[in-house]
Amino acid sequence: MPFKRAKAGKRAKDSLKQLSQVGPKERRWAVLAGLISVVGTIWALEQLADWVVRLANGQQLSGDLLVPAVLATLLAAGGQVLRMWISYRSATKLEVELGRALTGGSLATNDLGRQDEEEREGATLNLLTDGLERYTLYRQTFLPQIFSALAIPLLVVLWVLVRYDWLSGLILALAIPLIPLLVGGFLKVMRKVSSASRKERNNLAGAYLDAIKGMETLQYLAASARVAQQLAERGERNRQAIMRLLAGNQLVLFVVDLSFSLFMVAGATGLAIWRYSGGHLSATHAVALVFLSIFLLEPMDQVGAFFYVAMGGIAAGRGLNRFWLQAEDGATLQHGTAGAQALRQLSQGQQPSIGPSVTSNARETRETAGAASASISGHQVSFAYPQSGPVLNKLDFSVPPKSRIAVVGPSGAGKSTFLKLLSGQLSPSEGEISLQSQSASAFALSQASAPVAQTTWLFATTIRQNLLLVAPQASEAELWSALEKVQLADEVKAFPSGLDTEIGEQGMGLSGGQAQRLSLARALLSGREILLLDEPTSAVDLVAEEQIRDVLAGISDRTMVMVTHRAGLLPGVDQVWEVVDHGLNPLPHNEDESPLLPSSYYSERSTKEGK
Numbered sequence: 001m002p003f004k005r006a007k008a009g010k011r012a013k014d015s016l017k018q019l020s021q022v023g024p025k026e027r028r029w030a031v032l033a034g035l036i037s038v039v040g041t042i043w044a045l046e047q048l049a050d051w052v053v054r055l056a057n058g059q060q061l062s063g064d065l066l067v068p069a070v071l072a073t074l075l076a077a078g079g080q081v082l083r084m085w086i087s088y089r090s091a092t093k094l095e096v097e098l099g100r101a102l103t104g105g106s107l108a109t110n111d112l113g114r115q116d117e118e119e120r121e122g123a124t125l126n127l128l129t130d131g132l133e134r135y136t137l138y139r140q141t142f143l144p145q146i147f148s149a150l151a152i153p154l155l156v157v158l159w160v161l162v163r164y165d166w167l168s169g170l171i172l173a174l175a176i177p178l179i180p181l182l183v184g185g186f187l188k189v190m191r192k193v194s195s196a197s198r199k200e201r202n203n204l205a206g207a208y209l210d211a212i213k214g215m216e217t218l219q220y221l222a223a224s225a226r227v228a229q230q231l232a233e234r235g236e237r238n239r240q241a242i243m244r245l246l247a248g249n250q251l252v253l254f255v256v257d258l259s260f261s262l263f264m265v266a267g268a269t270g271l272a273i274w275r276y277s278g279g280h281l282s283a284t285h286a287v288a289l290v291f292l293s294i295f296l297l298e299p300m301d302q303v304g305a306f307f308y309v310a311m312g313g314i315a316a317g318r319g320l321n322r323f324w325l326q327a328e329d330g331a332t333l334q335h336g337t338a339g340a341q342a343l344r345q346l347s348q349g350q351q352p353s354i355g356p357s358v359t360s361n362a363r364e365t366r367e368t369a370g371a372a373s374a375s376i377s378g379h380q381v382s383f384a385y386p387q388s389g390p391v392l393n394k395l396d397f398s399v400p401p402k403s404r405i406a407v408v409g410p411s412g413a414g415k416s417t418f419l420k421l422l423s424g425q426l427s428p429s430e431g432e433i434s435l436q437s438q439s440a441s442a443f444a445l446s447q448a449s450a451p452v453a454q455t456t457w458l459f460a461t462t463i464r465q466n467l468l469l470v471a472p473q474a475s476e477a478e479l480w481s482a483l484e485k486v487q488l489a490d491e492v493k494a495f496p497s498g499l500d501t502e503i504g505e506q507g508m509g510l511s512g513g514q515a516q517r518l519s520l521a522r523a524l525l526s527g528r529e530i531l532l533l534d535e536p537t538s539a540v541d542l543v544a545e546e547q548i549r550d551v552l553a554g555i556s557d558r559t560m561v562m563v564t565h566r567a568g569l570l571p572g573v574d575q576v577w578e579v580v581d582h583g584l585n586p587l588p589h590n591e592d593e594s595p596l597l598p599s600s601y602y603s604e605r606s607t608k609e610g611k
């Protein structure tokens with residue numbers, strides 16, 4: 001056990017390193033620009049000290065004093081503007097790259113029929129949107145800023161040591177170790193409070209998403225007003241907690257800053273007077289020494305002012321790492337697995353090879369994905385959900401290329417789970433799944449298969465855009481050919497806008513059967529050779545079911561595994577497998593080659609179909 005924990009700890013660390021390697025390398029330029037600005041500020045403070053001394057001596061400020069002052073100010077401001085420009089530009093780049101890597105895969109590899117998967121919790125959504133933004137801002141803007149700010153004490157000491165007086169420089173250097181100690185201590189105190197608040201915010205996001213997803217049910221149960229009230233109260237408590245956190249942060253910062261500033265100014269003034277009266281410092285340098293001692297506290301101020309960005313960014317980075325690790329373990333959604341692959345490629349400086357948004361030649365991807373994956377088999381495959389125990393136990397199966405398998409079985413037996421294993425959405429707890437007799441990772445399975453769910457997620461856009469989603473490069477002829485194959489072409493031609501017909505929210509403008517056939521066309525266009533259908537006709541009437549059965553019968557160039565309760569879909573399949581008692585049993589055939597279904601299945605089917 002300790003070994004396992006140590007290993008997991010090392011992996012998390014490695015992954016953190018890998019994640020930090022993803023993205024543009026512009027941060028070092030931002031740090032450099034920040035350093036230039038620091039030098040400019042030190043110089044400007046020196047000019048200011050010069051003016052103060054001259055004014056105190058009753059001298060006139062001549063015009064030529066303006067030149068170094070203006071130059072110093074330009075250097076300070078220009079460096080700062082440049083640092084911010086580089087930081088924000090590279091943060092945007094990083095956000096796009098990481099975002100594509102983490103989410104792009106889902107568009108390419110999923111049927112998008114899984115918007116309602118429970119794994120896609122609000123917290124994950126929050127992490128991949130808000131969390132991603134926080135992490136990139138922290139990495140590309142906060143870190144360069146704090147790196148250049150942390151160099152201030154060193155530069156100030158060097159400046160004083162070389163230009164003013166070596167002993168004053170050395171004494172000032174004694175204060176340097178106090179600064180990182182203060183900064184570190186401050187971050188530590190605040191981390192705990194901030195982490196609790198962030199967890200609550202993530203939970204809240206999950207609760208909001210849950211309520212939105214379950215809106216219909218809530219209305220049906222007349223519970224929506226109550227839930228809305230509870231959410232509003234939780235939101236208000238959360239807002240007040242954040243306000244308290246911010247106020248506490250400012251108070252701690254104020255007190256620390258004030259006491260440390262007083263200490264530094266008093267110390268530096270004493271030092272300046274002592275060295276000035278000994279004739280080791282000029283009046284200008286003595287005043288500049290006091291000004292610079294205040295500037296020494298800049299790192300502390302920076303951390304205080306941006307601590308919220310830092311805390312949020314660090315926590316979001318950890319969350320993204322966990323997401324990545326889970327994805328690599330294959331224990332999350334397919335999009336995570338594809339995302340992990342893309343992240344790895346990005347961290348190695350390569351262009352990710354998945355997702356319509358990240359691949360330049362989607363057709364090539366489609367062809368290669370299909371070509372390598374026509375047969376799928378499993379050896380001693382077991383699966384258990386952590387929450388509900390073993391579902392499938394030591395399955396051996398083989399789906400030959402271009403065959404059609406129907407999977408039947410009692411409700412809750414594990415049919416959908418079996419399909420998720422085939423699509424790489426879940427990974428076996430034991431055993432392995434192979435493509436073309438080669439052991440396949442969850443990622444390879446996700447690339448080889450095209451799932452079609454009971455109710456398909458269609459986007460509120462045109463038929464054309466819904467199809468192009470999986471095949472951005474498909475020609476007009478390819479789109480029509482896919483529609484022909486699913487017997488939808490004539491209906492689409494009859495729509496006044498044809499392919500450019502808007503289909504409305506979730507395809508509401510189409511009948512259930514049309515929506516399901518459009519989703520089949522999309523699966524065909526994806527070029528994947530394995531179609532995984534989960535109850536493809538459970539949401540349509542018998543007439544539409546017959547049409548879908550004909551469509552499926554006409555698709556002869558794909559391997560098909562279909563979970564169904566509908567006996568109407570069984571004629572034409574090569575084999576029927578029954579999932580029962582955690583196992584998978586091929587059913588025998590009648591003399592007329594129709595599958596011999598067990599009576600328990602019949603009765604369930606009859607109930608389901610209302611017979």
Ligand SMILES: Nc1ncnc2c1ncn2[C@@H]1O[C@H](COP(=O)(O)OP(=O)(O)OP(=O)(O)O)[C@@H](O)[C@H]1O
Pocket residue numbers: 118385386387388391409410411412413414415416417418
């Ligand atoms: N995400 C999950 N977490 C925990 N348990 C789960 C999860 N998904 C399914 N299960 C459980 O695993 C078992 C198999 O579920 P699965 O959905 O695969 O069954 P099924 O045969 O497809 O059922 P149905 O015909 O009703 O759709 C059930 O007992 C179910 O409660």
